Amino acid sequence: MAHRTQPETLDLRSSSVVSSTAASLATAMESPVKITHESSPTESYHTTHQMHATDGENVKADPSDLLVTDASFRPETMTTAKASSLGYPTENTLTDDSITSKNSSEDLEKAMAPMMVSKQIGANDLEKPNINSTVRERGHHTANPSYSSTWRISVPPNDMPRLPVKRERRIWRGIRHNFVTVYQRLFAICFLGNMVAFIALLVQNRHSKPWGPDRGNVATAAAVNVLAAFLIRQENVINSLYAICCATPWWFPLRIRRIVAKLYHFGGVHSGTAVSATVWFLLFAALISKDYASGDYDQPAVMAITYILLALFLAICIFAIPRFRLVSHNTFEAIHRFAGWAAVGLFWVLVLLVSKAASDAPGSDSLGMQVVKSSTFWILVVITFFTILPWLRLRKVEAFPEVLSNHAVRIHFKYMTIGPIMGLRISDNPLKEWHAFASIPAADGQSFSLIVSDAGDWTKKQIVEPAHAYWVRGIPITGVLRMAIVFRRVVIVTTGSGIGPVLSMLVSHPMPCRLLWSTPNPEKTYGENIMETVCKADPDAMIINTRASGRPDMVALAYHLYVQSNAEAVFIISNPSLTRKVVYGMESRGIPAYGPIWDS
Numbered sequence: 001m002a003h004r005t006q007p008e009t010l011d012l013r014s015s016s017v018v019s020s021t022a023a024s025l026a027t028a029m030e031s032p033v034k035i036t037h038e039s040s041p042t043e044s045y046h047t048t049h050q051m052h053a054t055d056g057e058n059v060k061a062d063p064s065d066l067l068v069t070d071a072s073f074r075p076e077t078m079t080t081a082k083a084s085s086l087g088y089p090t091e092n093t094l095t096d097d098s099i100t101s102k103n104s105s106e107d108l109e110k111a112m113a114p115m116m117v118s119k120q121i122g123a124n125d126l127e128k129p130n131i132n133s134t135v136r137e138r139g140h141h142t143a144n145p146s147y148s149s150t151w152r153i154s155v156p157p158n159d160m161p162r163l164p165v166k167r168e169r170r171i172w173r174g175i176r177h178n179f180v181t182v183y184q185r186l187f188a189i190c191f192l193g194n195m196v197a198f199i200a201l202l203v204q205n206r207h208s209k210p211w212g213p214d215r216g217n218v219a220t221a222a223a224v225n226v227l228a229a230f231l232i233r234q235e236n237v238i239n240s241l242y243a244i245c246c247a248t249p250w251w252f253p254l255r256i257r258r259i260v261a262k263l264y265h266f267g268g269v270h271s272g273t274a275v276s277a278t279v280w281f282l283l284f285a286a287l288i289s290k291d292y293a294s295g296d297y298d299q300p301a302v303m304a305i306t307y308i309l310l311a312l313f314l315a316i317c318i319f320a321i322p323r324f325r326l327v328s329h330n331t332f333e334a335i336h337r338f339a340g341w342a343a344v345g346l347f348w349v350l351v352l353l354v355s356k357a358a359s360d361a362p363g364s365d366s367l368g369m370q371v372v373k374s375s376t377f378w379i380l381v382v383i384t385f386f387t388i389l390p391w392l393r394l395r396k397v398e399a400f401p402e403v404l405s406n407h408a409v410r411i412h413f414k415y416m417t418i419g420p421i422m423g424l425r426i427s428d429n430p431l432k433e434w435h436a437f438a439s440i441p442a443a444d445g446q447s448f449s450l451i452v453s454d455a456g457d458w459t460k461k462q463i464v465e466p467a468h469a470y471w472v473r474g475i476p477i478t479g480v481l482r483m484a485i486v487f488r489r490v491v492i493v494t495t496g497s498g499i500g501p502v503l504s505m506l507v508s509h510p511m512p513c514r515l516l517w518s519t520p521n522p523e524k525t526y527g528e529n530i531m532e533t534v535c536k537a538d539p540d541a542m543i544i545n546t547r548a549s550g551r552p553d554m555v556a557l558a559y560h561l562y563v564q565s566n567a568e569a570v571f572i573i574s575n576p577s578l579t580r581k582v583v584y585g586m587e588s589r590g591i592p593a594y595g596p597i598w599d600s
Contacts, residue, residue, distance in 0.1 A: 152535075153522070154542045156552045160560040166588040177584050182265040183597060190272025194225065198279065210296065216374070218284045219354075223347070223379040225277035232269045234386050235475045241266065242478035248486045254568060258592040261483040261569065267599030271320065278313040285310050299357050305350045312343045322598055330433055344380070344387055351376055390474035394430060401466030405525045407454050408497060409463045411470075414447040420508030421501065422476035424450065430471040433458065438479055438501030441508045451526070453497030480571070480596050481505045487568040487592075488512065491561045493554060493582060495519055498573035499526065499534065506537035513537075514561040518544040518552060554578060555585035562591060569594065 166173060198221075205213040231237050245263045248256070285306050291297035316339050318324065325332045355370035355377075364370070371377050400412040411426075418424070418439045425434045435458060437450040454460050479501055484490045489512040494502050496519045506513065515538040522543055523531050534541050542561065544552050558570050569592040572582045579595035586593030 152543065153545050153548070155549045156544065156557060157560070160556055161563050163556060163559055163585075164589050167590055168588075173588055177587055181597075182262040183268040183599065186265060186268030187272040187275075190228075190269055191276050194221075194273075194276035194279065197221070198283070210291070210294070212287050212290065213283075215284060215287050215291075215354075216376070218280055218287060219350075220375045220379070222277045222280035222284060223376045223383075225273040225280060226343075226347075227379050227383050228273040229270050229277065230383050230386050232266055232273070235390065235477050238266070239475075239478050242482050246482055246485055250486070250488055254592070257486045258569065261486055261592065261594055263483060264480045264594070265597065267597070271599065274320075275317055278310075278317055281310055281313055297357075299353065302350065302353050302357065305346055305353065309343060309346050309350065312339045312346070315339055316343070325598070333433060341387070344383060347376075347380055348384075351380060393475065394471065394473040396469050396471050399468055399470050401462075401468065402449075403463065403466060404451075404527045404530070405521075406463065407520075407525045409452050409466055410449050410527075410530075411452060411462070411466075412442075412447060412449045416448075417441070417445060418448045418476050419478075421479045421482040421505045423479050423501070424472060424476045425474065426450070426470040426472055428467055428470060430473065434473075435459070436477075438481075438504045439476060440500060440504045443507075451497050451500035451530075453525075455497075479504070480594060481573065483594065484513070484569070484571050485509060485511060489565055489567040490514075491516065491558055491565060491567045491570045493558050493570060493572040493574070495554075495574040495578060499530065501573050503530070503533055503537065507533060510537070512565075514565045514567065515541040516544070516554070516557055516561055517541060518546055518554065520547045521545060554582055558582055558586065559589075559591070562586075568592065571595065 168176070201213045201217070205211070241263060245260050248260050250257075252260075288297065288303060288306050292299070292303050315335055319332045319335045351374060352367075352371065355374060356367055358364055359367040359370045365373070397413060397415040400414070402410040402412060404410055418441055420441065422439050423436045424439050425436045427434045437452060439448045439450055441448050452459050452462050454463055481492070481501055482505070484492070484505065491514045492502055492506075493516045495517070499517055499519070502515065502517075506515070515534065517534065519525065522545060531543075534543065542557065544557075546552075554572075554574075558572070561567070562570055570582070570586050572579050572593070572595040574582070574595070576598060579597075583593040583595045
């Protein structure tokens with residue numbers, strides 16, 4: 001056969017090529033080929049089911065599990081010159097024209113697979129029954145959404161670096177990282193600041209007759225704190241705060257960036273101002289009671305409303321205590337919502353009653369003027385607006401459930417586009433309970449999805465009986481992982497369905513990172529699409545199957561990846577117990593670490 005000046009395409013259907021594959025295998029495996037990764041966004045992903053320890057480590061593997069495909073080794077794109085240079089049999093190298101075969105091109109691809117594998121990994125003894133190990137080295141990478149990748153199940157490596165000694169003495173370390181966190185510090189700033197003003201007001205009016213500060217000023221102080229508690233939980237305010245903090249440039253010192261990244265502790269402001277509002281209102285009730293008992297303020301309706309309001313404030317604060325909140329979250333949510341609504345409504349009634357009583361006094365302004373001149377009235381207007389706003393956006397939207405396994409379901413939505421690292425609240429009964437999940441933007445930019453795993457009665461119901469419509473309200477809220485972009489490189493640790501918010505970030509906002517995901521039977525539970533998306537975000541993702549290798553030491557593994565990748569911070573999305581453990585394990589050693597808290 002004469003050679004052509006242009007490379008000709010290798011005919012995969014040639015019977016001689018098919019039949020000569022087995023005879024030429026030994027010869028073709030003699031010269032190792034360097035691995036290259038060339039892909040485009042349009043190429044399909046190829047999966048590799050390979051057990052590995054860590055990058056560059058020796059691991060035991062089954063040759064049948066080592067099929068790694070690459071654009072350079074696709075038979076349908078192979079040219080004669082390329083095949084010859086790699087040692088593959090071609091029509092130019094055949095010596096036995098009498099051999100015939102009816103195998104298809106698909107059969108040829110399967111026949112050539114072992115030879116291709118040996119070429120890529122440089123192994124010359126794949127056919128030996130007692131193969132011991134295979135070495136697979138991978139260089140450093142940057143997350144790339146167009147990277148055609150493979151996924152692998154990992155086992156914890158044996159030669160991880162030793163964890164450094166924890167800083168500071170044990171007692172101070174425990175106090176600092178458990179009782180004086182950023183959340184508690186924000187709570188203390190808000191509460192103590194209010195108490196300073198509270199005491200100063202009492203001291204200033206200690207000689208006044210009748211005794212006590214002006215009731216209107218005290219009511220205004222209570223209303224201001226209620227407003228602050230509402231605003232810090234408002235979706236637009238939260239998203240604005242994240243947008244501002246995420247603009248922190250990398251050239252800022254790490255010390256500043258690690259403080260800014262603690263933004264998600266803003267719940268301390270919410271609880272601090274809410275408790276302060278209760279204390280101020282307690283003083284208001286005391287002043288009203290004193291005047292009523294002395295006969296100076298004969299307004300029984302005002303007295304009744306005041307004490308009902310005080311009871312509601314106390315109930316909200318008591319059931320928001322972490323211990324009670326964890327025991328019965330549904331009860332906490334119901335009291336927080338309905339008692340909060342009732343408190344706002346009764347506050348309006350109280351303002352009107354107090355203004356009416358003031359307008360009845362001789363020489364006083366009319367009721368309308370009394371109301372308009374009251375600062376508490378305008379504060380209540382803002383509170384009411386932000387209370388109603390999310391419910392003005394209440395609607396029922398179509399959902400497209402994709403049951404991944406008996407443990408997880410992926411719910412797709414097409415009614416809107418959504419930004420990166422955003423959480424969405426959904427419900428099947430808008431007045432009963434709401435559940436927040438991280439959204440994963442779709443590649444088409446026109447839809448998104450949520451991953452719901454079995455974590456309770458409600459989530460189990462969504463898996464067993466998938467719904468095709470859900471209630472949504474408000475707007476999506478930015479999540480904790482958004483703060484990862486203020487660091488140059490990060491390590492992201494997650495377990496179970498925590499992969500949802502992780503993918504939400506890495507798919508829509510690729511960045512240099514290392515990913516550690518520990519979960520039972522990841523492929524069986526979440527499906528190959530999720531697995532491929534994980535590896536697309538981090539081709540070297542360490543995926544631990546806890547059913548096969550048990551629960552690993554997540555602190556040690558997180559530190560291992562932190563050192564290996566020269567990262568600046570560690571983020572974890574997991575259950576509260578493990579989140580606290582990893583964050584404490586990192587921060588007690590001076591490593592910036594972040595994870596959702598019970599009130600984030």
